[in-house]
Amino acid sequence: MFRKLALVSLLSLAACSQPARDVPMTQVAVAAPTAAQVVQDVRAIVEPCELASDRASGDIGLLVAAASPRDGARAAMAGAKSACLTAFGALQKAQAPGEVRDACLSAIYTRETLADTAIELLDGKAGPLAVTTLRYKADDQGAAGRACGAALARLDGREFAMAANPSRQ
Known part of the structure; x- marks a missing residue:
């Protein structure tokens, strides 16, 4: 009886402490994406917003100049707003370093917000300073777009610089 008890306790101890080589594959850490992959992923998220905004930019420019936009301008602006809202949500969930994400x-x-302000102006819901606000937001958009591009370029360049000279860490 003592032998059986000793054998059972040894077997239960062995079952509880598996060696590291027996770790199931589902518990193995997944490698972090490379900088090039992060850049590609972020660009894929941002691009639909940029393209939709570019399609609406001519009409927004007409609003800024106090001219009448073309027929279908509201749809282009609404498309930009929708594409950018979708991109915003997707980028919040993406794996990107803080500088790039921000x-x-x-x-x-x-x-x-540029598209939203333009829609409000078209709908007559904007206040008297809406055109001035639209101008400032257009300038902000350009600066923010350049900052995003620069952050992506720095991240992309960092990976290649490290690959070219691994002793530089």
């Missing part, structure tokens, strides 16, 4: 979120946000 700069690109800012760029997306300024594009979305």
